[in-house]
Amino acid sequence: MEEAALQKSISRAPKTTPLWRHVRKEWKLYSFLLIPVIYFIVFKYAPMIGNIIAFRKYRGGPNIFGTEWVGLHYFEMFWKDSAFWRAFYNTIFLSISYLIVRFPVTLIFALLLNELRSIKVKKFVQTVSYLPHFISMVIVVGMIKEMVSLTGPINTLLGYLGIEKISFIQQPDWFPTLYITSGIWQGLGWGTILYLAAMTAINTELYEAAKVDGASRFRRAWHVTIPGILPTIMVLLILDIGGIMHSNFEKVLLLYNPLTYETGDVLSTYVYRMGIGGRDGIGGNFSYATAVGLFEGVVGLILVTMANFVSKKTTKTSLW
Amino acid sequence: MKESSSYRGFLFFNTLVMTVVVIFTLYPFVYLLAQSFSSEGAIYAGKVFLFPVEFTTTTYELLLKKPEFYRYYGNTILYSVLGTFISVSATAILAYPLSKEKLRLNKFFIPFVLFTMYFGGGLIPNYVLVAQKLQMRDTIWAIVIPGAISAFNVILVKTFFAGLPNEVEEAARVDGLGVYGIFTRIVLPLSKPILATMFLFAMVAYWNDWFTASLYLNTKESWPVSLYLRQIVDNFVSTQEFSSSDAASTQIAATIKSTAMILTALPIICIYPFIQKYFVQGMLIGSVKG
Numbered sequence: 098m099e100e101a102a103l104q105k106s107i108s109r110a111p112k113t114t115p116l117w118r119h120v121r122k123e124w125k126l127y128s129f130l131l132i133p134v135i136y137f138i139v140f141k142y143a144p145m146i147g148n149i150i151a152f153r154k155y156r157g158g159p160n161i162f163g164t165e166w167v168g169l170h171y172f173e174m175f176w177k178d179s180a181f182w183r184a185f186y187n188t189i190f191l192s193i194s195y196l197i198v199r200f201p202v203t204l205i206f207a208l209l210l211n212e213l214r215s216i217k218v219k220k221f222v223q224t225v226s227y228l229p230h231f232i233s234m235v236i237v238v239g240m241i242k243e244m245v246s247l248t249g250p251i252n253t254l255l256g257y258l259g260i261e262k263i264s265f266i267q268q269p270d271w272f273p274t275l276y277i278t279s280g281i282w283q284g285l286g287w288g289t290i291l292y293l294a295a296m297t298a299i300n301t302e303l304y305e306a307a308k309v310d311g312a313s314r315f316r317r318a319w320h321v322t323i324p325g326i327l328p329t330i331m332v333l334l335i336l337d338i339g340g341i342m343h344s345n346f347e348k349v350l351l352l353y354n355p356l357t358y359e360t361g362d363v364l365s366t367y368v369y370r371m372g373i374g375g376r377d378g379i380g381g382n383f384s385y386a387t388a389v390g391l392f393e394g395v396v397g398l399i400l401v402t403m404a405n406f407v408s409k410k411t412t413k414t415s416l417w
Numbered sequence: 418m419k420e421s422s423s424y425r426g427f428l429f430f431n432t433l434v435m436t437v438v439v440i441f442t443l444y445p446f447v448y449l450l451a452q453s454f455s456s457e458g459a460i461y462a463g464k465v466f467l468f469p470v471e472f473t474t475t476t477y478e479l480l481l482k483k484p485e486f487y488r489y490y491g492n493t494i495l496y497s498v499l500g501t502f503i504s505v506s507a508t509a510i511l512a513y514p515l516s517k518e519k520l521r522l523n524k525f526f527i528p529f530v531l532f533t534m535y536f537g538g539g540l541i542p543n544y545v546l547v548a549q550k551l552q553m554r555d556t557i558w559a560i561v562i563p564g565a566i567s568a569f570n571v572i573l574v575k576t577f578f579a580g581l582p583n584e585v586e587e588a589a590r591v592d593g594l595g596v597y598g599i600f601t602r603i604v605l606p607l608s609k610p611i612l613a614t615m616f617l618f619a620m621v622a623y624w625n626d627w628f629t630a631s632l633y634l635n636t637k638e639s640w641p642v643s644l645y646l647r648q649i650v651d652n653f654v655s656t657q658e659f660s661s662s663d664a665a666s667t668q669i670a671a672t673i674k675s676t677a678m679i680l681t682a683l684p685i686i687c688i689y690p691f692i693q694k695y696f697v698q699g700m701l702i703g704s705v706k707g
Binding site: 116119120123125126127129130132133134136137139140141142143144145146147148150155206209210212213214218221222223224225226227228229231232233234235236238239240242243244246248249250252253256282285286290291294297313314315339347350351365368369372373383386387390391393394395397398401417 | 424427428431434435438439441442443445448449452460461462463465466507510511513514517519520521522526528529530531533535536537538539540541542543544545546562563565566595596597600617621624625627628632643646647650651671674675678681682685686689690693697700701
């Protein structure tokens with residue numbers, strides 16, 4: 098123990114040395130950073146700066162940042178665009194309803210997994226339930242379409258029950274249900290992994306003490322497990338709130354179609370159609386699409402900052 | 418152990434829930450498999466639920482006879498192998514110095530990396546950068562480089578590295594190993610669980626990627642198989658290419674779609690169980706302290 102304390106004081110000592118000497122001494126370790134930092138500057142930070150084209154007229158072409166300043170022109174444009182507001186509303190509606198379903202369901206599933214007494218059964222359920230997380234979105238959406246197609250098992254089952262067939266993929270009313278159900282299918286198991294990790298870190302003596310006090314299994318889960326994983330719950334909640342503006346872009350892009358834009362078109366797919374194109378997109382409106390994308394990103398950043406702030410104040414858990 | 422009958426009731430309920438979850442998760446796979454081995458007629462009649470009806474392997478023969486299918490598959494393997502190598506090594510190289518508390522500049526570099534978790538340039542600026550400014554369109558680099566490092570993965574690996582016992586590195590230093598030697602010969606071999614986790618994450622991401630390819634690859638010859646699959650699933654490929662039956666349809670048969678899906682997912686499903694034990698371990702250690 099004393100040695101460790103000594104080590105600590107030694108390692109603290111160089112902090113008073115000038116920075117340049119510290120860098121010179123540790124330059125080999127710092128040299129690891131060179132290529133990754135260049136990567137971050139080019140592929141992460143340069144695109145952030147590239148958002149400048151939201152304030153300039155840009156339609157491709159040689160000039161890096163477009164031809165002229167237009168100020169908030171493109172922002173005013175989308176602000177008056179009903180298609181933008183539809184996408185904005187759909188984004189928030191899909192995210193929040195998905196969050197409301199997924200959050201408790203995942204937490205309960207994690208608690209139930211934790212109560213399994215057979216390690217073998219637990220491992221098996223985990224292995225199976227993590228699998229969909231690794232399946233390509235193209236296949237996930239392909240599966241959805243096969244499952245709910247007019248000749249698929251769900252419609253056949255409805256037929257047996259004497260209910261008329263439903264063309265789920267074509268009906269706007271069904272889009273949120275498909276989005277949420279498939280999200281649960283793909284993410285339920287994977288969503289528990291951080292909870293289970295946090296549960297293994299809970300001191301088993303707490304459970305023993307609760308047992309001695311005569312606490313039932315349910316009470317032990319409520320008074321020991323939940324408080325033990327509260328930081329994890331909060332961190333995931335903050336991240337989810339920050340993610341409200343970001344729908345599952347790939348899934349929506351593959352799952353929606355012009356008939357279901359009404360409930361399915363979200364900000365990211367709207368940006369895609371305006372900027373890049375696609376089946377029936379316009380494409381080429383780089384500046385307009387960038388303005389919408391920037392709005393999406395900034396609101397997302399504000400949301401995660403606010404959630405982080407509230408969590409820090411109330412539960413002392415925060416991301417930074 | 419005299420747990421009450423209500424506890425036994427709970428155990429029963431819990432087993433029931435687990436069974437439902439397992440069935441709910443596996444059923445779509447089972448259905449796809451059954452569909453891929455069934456006749457088209459049986460599917461249109463709604464007869465297929467669990468097992469193939471009018472068993473046939475024609476769709477497999479049809480797809481496996483297509484030379485372009487092998488080409489796309491080969492492209493996917495190439496992108497996945499190269500991308501995974503770049504991604505895992507870059508992530509580890511970045512995470513290592515960030516895990517060293519003694520590096521004073523980490524006060525700057527860690528937030529520099531973390532910030533990209535919460536804010537990004539967005540689709541269009543990224544597209545303009547890669548396709549127009551860097552002229553990476555129709556090159557393999559457009560597929561493997563832009564998404565190579567994710568801040569989240571860096572944090573997982575950094576946490577894992579920070580948890581390694583300091584004494585081991587100290588001993589290696591005393592034995593005369595330099596910084597690079599310690600990293601490659603001591604740190605990396607000790608980090609197999611987290612590196613296997615990163616390997617799986619990267620492999621799956623590159624294997625499944627179709628969107629990047631759809632943005633940047635104009636020449637069909639360089640498509641990955643997932644993009645080809647996307648065209649099949651959404652009926653973008655002309656149906657004559659897949660005329661397996663006499664029925665002239667505007668849709669590609671469901672049997673072909675499900676066969677293509679299974680053939681694309683197969684390698685992931687096969688590798689997954691072997692790596693699964695590593696990533697549970699890797700995620701545990703990487704996340705608990707983080």
